[in-house]
Amino acid sequence: MSALVEIRDLWIEGRSDEDWSPIINGASLTLNKGEVLGLIGESGAGKSTLGLAAMGFTRDGVRISKGSVKFDGIGLIAASAAKKRELLGKRIAYVAQSAAASFNPAHKLIDQHTEGPVQHGVMSRAESMKDGIELYRRLRLPNPDQIGFRYPHQVSGGQLQRAMTAMAMSCRPDLIIFDEPTTALDVTTQIEVLASIRDIVEQFDTAAIYITHDLAVVAQMADRIKVLLKGDEVEEADTRTMLAQPKEEYTKSLWAVRAFERPQKPAVHTGATPVVSVQNVSAAYGKVPVLHDVSFDIHEGRTVAVVGESGSGKSTTARCITGLLPPTKGVIEFDGKALPANYKSRSKDQLRQAQMIYQMADTALNPRTSIGDIIGRPVQFYMGLTGKQKRRRVEELLDEIELPAAQYIDRLPSELSGGQKQRIGIARALAAEPKFIICDEVTSALDQLVAEGILKLLARLQDDLKLSYMFITHDLATVKAIADEVVVMKDGEVVEQGPKHDMFVPPHHPYTDLLLSSVPEMDPDWLTNLLNERGVDNIGDAAVDKMT
Amino acid sequence: MQSVIRIILQRLALGLLTLFVVSIVIFTAVNMLPGDFAQAILGQGATPEAVEAIRRDLGLDQPPITRYFQWLGSAVQGDLGNSFAQANFASFVGADSGVRTTVAQQIAPRFANTMFLAAVTACIAVPVSLLLGILAALFRNSVFDRATNVTTLTSISSPEFFLAYVLILFLAVLNPVLPSLSNIFEGMSFSERLEKTLLPALTLTLVVTAHMMRMTRAAIINLLASPYIEMARLKGISPMRVIVKHALPNALAPIINVIALNLAYLITGVVVVEVVFVYPGIGQLFVDSVKIRDIPVVQACCLIFAAAYILLNLLADILSILSNPRLRHPK
Structure with missing residues (x-):
């Protein structure tokens, strides 16, 4: 079986004033059908640029100088704009960091949802609408029958992020790029979105590239992890190996950050005037x-x-x-x-x-x-x-x-x-x-x-x-x-x-407990265990059968 | 929706207040014009008694504040007064025939003509500007974009009478397809009227297109870097649809405002074009009235111009508010 995405020796440059400076230096990447790859690194590491390049897309002022990007055997760099438009949205979809900014404020959610399928000729508007409502339901959005008829500003951030995942799913793509989808969310909301994304990606056997700077998050989501530093690949391994035995110094330093903790100070003596x-x-x-x-x-x-x-x-x-x-x-x-x-x-x-x-x-x-x-x-x-x-x-x-x-x-x-x-x-x-x-x-x-x-x-x-x-x-x-x-x-x-x-x-106030337990941990089984503990049901298989 | 209605009512009240302030400014300015009607009509050799008689007859001997409130009071009731120029000045020798033309009678047909010209121009200019703006945004930095920019800028930078004569040269003299004189009168059929109005309308189109087109282009391009436009592109939506469906609805507010300003200009600022084409609009009437110090007509014209500006901007405000889904559909 050939890989779904194959990036070979990709060099990307960005314009700064008159010069072009490197963003990605010779990255290679392989993604198989149904696999989730985590891309991790600090800001400026080139994660988003690489993620977008996997869609054959570069932002203004950015260019691919060398290398190849193949999606299902199609060379995306040489492909015409029309050819790429045929793939985008239909076979490759994108979920952006800020759903609030990435939904068009002028249109209702469902209209934005159905646009892709209708424009690509995958479904009629009515079919896509019905499907959208079903997806909202599976992503555990509240009030799935009506929520689509709202405008983006009427829906909360976590809900928008799920609606955007639904939109990405609207044409049943083979690949979704998730670009920091939970970075802007609160921990308690993040869990719901992570769980929804993971479920739906599994259900439809969609391949995904999951971009984030949060190690604990990527540990829950990815099968394999690739670490980037300033446009260079640091290392790549499957999630458990990467977490247990990172090879490179840089990766180890990322892992170690969470260890900083100040020693406890002696108690304030009673009667002192607070500042x-x-x-x-x-x-x-x-x-x-x-x-x-x-x-x-x-x-x-x-x-x-x-x-x-x-x-x-x-x-x-x-x-x-x-x-x-x-x-x-x-x-x-x-x-x-x-x-x-x-x-x-x-x-x-x-x-x-x-x-x-x-x-x-x-x-x-x-x-x-x-x-x-x-x-x-x-x-x-x-x-x-x-x-x-x-x-x-x-x-x-x-x-x-x-x-x-x-x-x-x-x-x-x-x-x-x-x-x-x-x-x-x-x-x-x-x-x-x-x-x-x-x-x-x-x-x-x-x-x-x-x-x-x-x-x-x-x-x-x-x-x-x-x-x-x-x-x-x-x-x-x-x-x-x-x-x-x-x-x-x-x-x-x-x-x-x-x-x-x-x-x-413990014991905590229930809300403190919720906050504390919602902080992702570096254990790849953390999310699964937590969901089981909290009794949030994975969506039943019956629903999957009905839809596919 | 309730908040929208409240905003609209607020704007409306503000518009009325503005109009009131403007009426004071108009009255003061008109009264500060050097010379007066009696002097102007009687000429150099007039006796002080004759001048005084006319002034008394027209109420010009009253103090300005009294005259202002008299004028405002009747204007509010729709009575803009009587034109000085059309009055029968037999009165100052003792026998008033009693026949007077009201300002309203004098202005009404002229105003209708001006509105017709403005409407014809708007029907051509607004769609053309929007289309050119959209296409220029779509093909930005291309030859088309530059050509459109240069052409519209050239036309807005040229004096109106020059554009008018160029159009007359090409469309009336060298290729006689349109009449060069726009002598409109009552009882004309609509198509005749339209034909006669077309040349001045085209001239005005050349004048107003640049603003609207450039604002459309700029407002759209301004949005093209936003995440939701990138999202639309990543959904494989065609460039034209990205602009029309995703950028334009969010760019409407500034575009509407520029359109309103230009429409107001079409009603109030077209004297030169009217003169060139001998078009019997309100602009000519205004200039003529200033020349002979026909104060009631001047004041009425000013008031109409001010009201047109205020009304169109109010309309633009309301439409901009309605184009914003956050205001139309609050949380």
Whole structure:
């Protein structure tokens, strides 16, 4: 039997200004019918580019310079655009990272679902619609008969991702490329989507290339794993071998990231005044209440991790503390004194004491301002330093975040990597010499290795400067790594709080339990076991027989 | 849907407020015009008594604020006043015949003609611009795209009268297929009217196409990098369908707004073309009235122009809102 996809010695280049720089350097790949290959690597490794190349597709500004891509014996590089269009959607389908962005906002889901089959002449609109509803049902979408008649903005992210998988299945393709389909989802939603994808791929014996940066996820999904680093292939092996005995250093370092964990600190002695004390805070956006009676303390030199799914009120709590959103009820105390609710009524010193680091360093740094000016601004504003003194302080701060000042001080944010930008965000917060820093998902946009570096930096700064952190995150691995205490939030309420070691040891609040058990583990049987435990049924074989 | 209705009502109220403010601006501006009607009609040798008599007769001796509210009060009731120029000035020598032409009577046929010209132009220009914009987006950076851009830009950069004469030269003089004079009168059949209107309409088409075509092209191309367009391509959808079905519906809002601006221009800004083709539209009437300081007509024309702008932009706002499924179908 010949392979379904055969990529041989593929070289891909991307345009940067006038030059072409390499993205993929001589990758080869073989995928058999019904097999799932995991492609893994950090951002910039060329995973998506390689995945798209397997469809014979390159994005604008990207070109294939050498090599061959064969799908079922058809050379895709030489194939005409019309020939490729015949295959795309019909025999090769794609599931994108952000379903919310990849569904057309102007059309109903079912209309987008039926477009492929109708345009390719596989089914009539009515047939495809019926089939779509059946697929929605199998992917365990709620209300499968009606959900297709909604517009994308009326459906949640996890549901959209499943609807997109259904759309990819609409022509019963031989191959689906999954490009980070669960990266944008909460852990609890991720499980449902992973389970649905795995089931449906198995049922229809579809081959798949599953692209992700999350090792634990790929362990659940793939038969084989291929590791990429900056366009070069590192190694490839079947999933269990790869997890048990990675050969290359790089792969081992990826595997090791999850091991970082700070030692437990001694308990805070009772009676100490917390740096920040959130007391019975409720808040609302307009008339919509979002926080209900939230209370917790943050002590000097401690990290409190606030965890929960998106929409649970984590960031809103931060907005209340910073005074951007005055609470409707309750008080925020700083060093035992109540802070004015609105930041406009706070003194400069009160503002200086609490700083913030944002999730998207990209958008939180002014792209037109040099690093020196970005950090220099709070130095001047809060500390009143100017001229040489200001520059010396900026250099110290750059030193503090482990970026050589001489090399970076005059650069623009666009000339830095994601991790370096986040370090600049940290330096900007430190410039105000605060006692307390709110870190809002600061590592969730970063690769694991880079994220680990940031966490270690934050930990060192905390020890050196006695900083207190409020660490907002949805990633429990990060919590494990850095937190001293944990606050679990759901629907604007605190459902559980306590020291970290208590949180990770049962018994938990049922919601904490759900969160904890939803974090993928590196064991390839984890998802199967978990589903069995939770009693989520795999879809019965009878349904499969009916459809095929 | 309820939120949409609320937004529309808000916009409508805002439009009325704008119109009110504009009416003040119009009245002030018209009153600041140097010279007055009595002076203009009686000429250099007029006696101060005669000028005064006419002024009194027309109510020009009243203070401006009184006149403004009188004018606004009757305008709200649909009475735009009487034209000065058509009045019988026997009155100032003692015997008023009582026959006066109202502004409404004077403007109505001219306005109808202007609307007809605008409608014919829109029927040609809007589909042509959209089609050219779509094709230019589809074949972007090709020879076709560049040729379309250069042609439409050239036509919008040329003075209107020049375009008009070029069209007359080619379509009326060298190849006499269309009449070069657009003398429209009442009782003409529709086809005759259309034939006479075609040349000015074509001239105006050349003037307005570039804006709309370029906005269509830009709005579509702007979306071509979005993930859902890539998704459509990866579903094997043909390029034409990707643009028409996937990009265009999301690009409608800016396109609608540019179309509305150009339609407003067609109603208010076509004096030159009317003059060249002797087309009896409202633009000519407006210019003539300014010349002889026929204040009620000038004010009424300004008010109509302002209302046209406000109304068309309001319509554009509403259509843009309706083109957004997030507003049409809230969660």
